[in-house]
Amino acid sequence: MNSARPAAVLVVEDDPHLAAGVAENLRAEGYPVATCGDGEQALAWLGGHACALIVLDVMLPGMDGFAVCHALRSQGNNTPVLFLTARGDPADRVRGLEAGGDDYLAKPFHLQEFLLRVRAILRRWDWYRNASATAATAVLRFGGNEVDFRAFRARAWNGEAQELTEKEAMILKVLAEHAGEIVSREDLLERVWGYDVFPSTRTVDNFILRLRKRFEQDPANPRHFLTVWGVGYRFLSEGAP
Amino acid sequence: MKATRVYQLTALALVVVSAVQVGWWIFDQHNYTAEKVRAAQSAYAQQTGAAQALLDSGTPAQRVQQLLPDIVVSGRRAALRPALEQTLLTEERRRDNQYAWEGAFFLLALASCIAVIARALRAEQRVHQQQDSFLQLVSHQFKTPLASLQLSLETLALRAPPPPAARTLIERMLADVARMEQMVTQILESARLEGGRVDFKSEPLQLAAAVARVVSPIEERARQERVSISSDIAPGLYVISDPLAIDVVVRNVLENALAALRPAGGGRIELCARALSGEVELAVRDTGIGFAAADAARLFEKFTRLSDGANRYGTGLGLFIVRRLMELARGRVSAHSEGPGQGARFVLTWPAAKPEAQP
Numbered sequence: 225m226n227s228a229r230p231a232a233v234l235v236v237e238d239d240p241h242l243a244a245g246v247a248e249n250l251r252a253e254g255y256p257v258a259t260c261g262d263g264e265q266a267l268a269w270l271g272g273h274a275c276a277l278i279v280l281d282v283m284l285p286g287m288d289g290f291a292v293c294h295a296l297r298s299q300g301n302n303t304p305v306l307f308l309t310a311r312g313d314p315a316d317r318v319r320g321l322e323a324g325g326d327d328y329l330a331k332p333f334h335l336q337e338f339l340l341r342v343r344a345i346l347r348r349w350d351w352y353r354n355a356s357a358t359a360a361t362a363v364l365r366f367g368g369n370e371v372d373f374r375a376f377r378a379r380a381w382n383g384e385a386q387e388l389t390e391k392e393a394m395i396l397k398v399l400a401e402h403a404g405e406i407v408s409r410e411d412l413l414e415r416v417w418g419y420d421v422f423p424s425t426r427t428v429d430n431f432i433l434r435l436r437k438r439f440e441q442d443p444a445n446p447r448h449f450l451t452v453w454g455v456g457y458r459f460l461s462e463g464a465p
Numbered sequence: 466m467k468a469t470r471v472y473q474l475t476a477l478a479l480v481v482v483s484a485v486q487v488g489w490w491i492f493d494q495h496n497y498t499a500e501k502v503r504a505a506q507s508a509y510a511q512q513t514g515a516a517q518a519l520l521d522s523g524t525p526a527q528r529v530q531q532l533l534p535d536i537v538v539s540g541r542r543a544a545l546r547p548a549l550e551q552t553l554l555t556e557e558r559r560r561d562n563q564y565a566w567e568g569a570f571f572l573l574a575l576a577s578c579i580a581v582i583a584r585a586l587r588a589e590q591r592v593h594q595q596q597d598s599f600l601q602l603v604s605h606q607f608k609t610p611l612a613s614l615q616l617s618l619e620t621l622a623l624r625a626p627p628p629p630a631a632r633t634l635i636e637r638m639l640a641d642v643a644r645m646e647q648m649v650t651q652i653l654e655s656a657r658l659e660g661g662r663v664d665f666k667s668e669p670l671q672l673a674a675a676v677a678r679v680v681s682p683i684e685e686r687a688r689q690e691r692v693s694i695s696s697d698i699a700p701g702l703y704v705i706s707d708p709l710a711i712d713v714v715v716r717n718v719l720e721n722a723l724a725a726l727r728p729a730g731g732g733r734i735e736l737c738a739r740a741l742s743g744e745v746e747l748a749v750r751d752t753g754i755g756f757a758a759a760d761a762a763r764l765f766e767k768f769t770r771l772s773d774g775a776n777r778y779g780t781g782l783g784l785f786i787v788r789r790l791m792e793l794a795r796g797r798v799s800a801h802s803e804g805p806g807q808g809a810r811f812v813l814t815w816p817a818a819k820p821e822a823q824p
Contacts, residue, residue, distance in 0.1 A: 241613040241637050249620060283605055310608035332612035335619035 231276030231346050232256040236266040236292065237308065238284050242331075246279060246308075246338075253339060263287035267295060275303060276346055282309035282320065290323040297324040302376055302390045304345045308333070324389070326417075348416070352394055355401065364400050366461040367448055369439045373397060378438065386438050391416060395431050399449070399459035408456035432457055470589070477582045484575040491568035498560045505553055509545050512536060516543035606648060606781070610641040617641070651782040654713075655767070658789040665793045666707045669818030672738055672745060673698040675708070679715040680736075683723070691731025692723060698738040704745045704815035706794040711815075714790050714798075717783040718749050718811050725753025725809060732808075740817060744796075747813045755802040755809045764800050791815075 233255045237243035240261075247257040258275070260266040263284050270278075278296075282289035293305050304326040309316065312330025320328045326345050329338060356362045356373035364371040368381030376393050378386040388396070394416040399407060409425035432451075436443040447463040516536040519529045526538040536543050617634045620626070626634065673696075680694055687694050704711070719734065726732045732752035739746055756764065765788040767781065784800075791798045796815040802808065 239609050239613060241641060242609060242616065245613060245616040245620060245637070249616070249624075252624060310605040310612075331608045332615040335616055335623060 232258065232274075233277045233279060233342070234266065234269065234273075234275045235259045235279045236261075236263065236284065236289070237279070237281040238262060239281075242281075249335060249339065250279075250342070253342075255342075261285075263289070263292040263295075266292055270296065270301065270303070276349065277342060278303055278305045279342070280305050280307055280325070282307055282311065282316075290319060293320075293323040293325055297389075300376070300387075304349055304390070306341060306345060326390075348394070351415075352397060355397055364396065364461075367439065367441070367463050371396060380439055381441060388438075392431060392435060392438075395428070396435060399457065400461070403459050403461050406452050406455055406458050411456065428457075470586075473582055473586055473589075477579065477586070480575050480578045480582065484572060484579070487568055487571045487575065491564050494564045495561055498557055498564075502553055502557045506550075509535065509549065513543055513545050519543075603652065607645065610644045610648075614638055614641040614645075648782075651786060655782045655786050655789070658786060658793075665710065667705050667794070668708065669703045670706055670708055670711055671700065672702045672704050672747060672815075673700050675711045676715055676736060676747070679712055679719060683716075683719055687723060687734070690723065690727065692726050692734060693732075694719075694734045694736070696736035698736065698747070699740075702738050702740055702745050703818035704794075704796075705818050706796070706815050707790075710790045710794060714787050714813060715747075717787045718798075718813065721783060721811070722749055722751035722753060722809070725751050725755070727753075729753050741814075743817055744814050745817045747815075748810055749813070750808065750810045752808045755805050755807040756800075757804060758802065761800045761802070765798065787813075 233250050235243055235246050235250070235257060237246060237259070238261050243259045243261070247259050250257045258269060258273070260269055264287055266278070266280075280289045280292060284292070287295075289307055289309070293307075296303065296305070305324065307320040307325045307328045308331060309320070309328070310331045317328045327341050329341060352373075362372065362374045364373065369378060371378040371388070371393075373393055373396075376388045376390065378388055380386055395412060398412060398415045409428045412428045413425060432449055433443075436446050436449050440446045440448060448460055450458045450460060450464060452458050512533050512535055516529050516533050516538070519532070520526065520538065520541055520543055526541075529536065529538055529543065533543075535546055535549055537546050538544075617638045621631060621634055676696055676698055680696060684694060722734045726734070729752065733750075734752075735748075735750045737748055737750075765784050767785045784798075788798055791813060794815055796813065798814070799812050801810045801812070
């Protein structure tokens with residue numbers, strides 16, 4: 225952790241043993257930890273506190289983990305979420321990530337892997353926050369678009385206000401940092417997701433399509449988000465001629 | 466499984482087509498009869514017309530009568546024999562009636578076939594869904610203590626904690642193992658009960674003794690959890706049940722009450738019994754977290770875990786087993802609560818043993 229203050233983690237888990245075990249291990253790693261037994265309690269806690277990561281069980285009594293994550297995202301809360309679940313099939317994995325989760329771990333899990341993933345998520349967010357910390361890096365202007373990385377908001381060339389998801393913002397950040405260079409799909413996956421979360425690099429393509437729809441005047445003939453066949457993408461802030 | 470379904474669906478389709486065909490047959494026969502009657506009527510009308518023409522041309526009435534036996538001549542007017550018209554209409558009605566009865570019979574038979582097949586299909590689907598959700602829930606129920614166990618073990622391996630912390634971890638692991646062991650027992654028990662493979666004895670049992678057998682081993686644990694258990698059961702109350710079943714039932718209800726008292730940090734459990742006409746009722750009252758009245762019936766379903774339920778360690782099978790065992794004993798169980806936080810009352814009712822049957 226390179227930030228001065230260690231990042232706080234909220235653990236939302238209804239099983240007291242598991243909650244205690246997870247919390248003790250996170251504390252041993254130096255993270256301040258808060259725990260909640262159900263979704264409503266977690267949302268209430270998050271209403272008054274901020275944290276750097278939420279470890280969220282899927283099968284909670286009452287409101288389930290997916291619903292909690294949905295509720296957070298619709299409130300504009302972009303805190304990263306690591307799902308813990310007893311159901312580890314791929315369909316569930318995709319559901320969790322669609323709900324706005326950052327990573328997904330099936331129970332029973334390995335402690336070391338869990339800690340690694342926590343670290344990886346926090347590192348990615350540290351990078352994102354540091355890379356958007358100054359007035360110069362917080363805002364990106366290209367082709368009449370204006371993106372505010374800290375607020376996850378943008379104004380498109382046609383004046384339309386846009387709410388970015390954290391993944392869209394991160395991808396844009398990576399591309400903008402390497403403006404003019406070719407960035408491979410694998411690099412994007414590694415920088416933004418960090419893990420083998422998604423089954424394929426196709427996911428990246430879908431995110432690029434979404435960014436084009438938001439910011440290109442003609443998404444079918446992009447001038448900023450260019451495909452480099454067989455390799456990846458190139459971002460041009462000036463726009464291709 | 467798949468092939469059976471294909472057969473069922475094919476049979477269903479065939480039966481539906483047959484029903485449509487029978488409907489069409491009735492309609493067609495009815496039309497055909499009506500057409501026949503119309504043709505006969507027009508033939509008679511022609512005969513009447515011809516007879517009238519013969520009469521008008523001066524043919525004697527007797528001759529006309531001879532040539533056309535279906536015609537009667539009165540004065541100089543020819544008319545159809547009235548009985549003939551009547552016969553025709555009667556025949557039409559008779560045939561229509563016949564089609565209606567036969568058709569209705571076939572349609573009824575086919576409709577019952579459709580109902581039977583559709584019912585089987587629906588039942589099969591329900592079983593499938595139940596099996597799916599059963600497997601899903603069972604695997605979830607197992608994975609949670611398993612995850613906790615693995616986490617504790619890996620924590621021990623990774624951090625080599627000092628003895629007091631290690632002690633906590635070991636206790637946690639023992640509790641997780643006990644939890645899984647209880648789950649296996651309960652899942653097997655409920656599977657046995659569902660499959661009907663139970664050897665259920667019916668014999669007169671002294672309720673007070675049966676309850677005491679269950680309460681005494683629990684009392685120590687209850688004291689630690691600051692729960693007092695009091696029981697007021699007259700020694701003269703005898704019920705008809707299986708001795709093992711009554712044990713399981715009372716234990717499960719008591720464990721449930723203890724779990725409901727845990728979030729409240731302790732409280733009271735009161736057991737009292739009374740004789741009703743031909744039955745004996747045991748009420749188990751606790752001062753625990755209670756439940757919403759609407760959830761009373763759901764409590765006895767498999768894997769019910771109320772949203773604010775206390776028993777996070779439960780399998781969701783305990784009260785399901787209680788209900789099945791009470792049914793086997795020809796008894797009943799019901800749950801009552803004034804609402805969350807208001808405590809709960811579980812009432813078990815057995816058939817009473819007749820005084821002369823008491824040992």
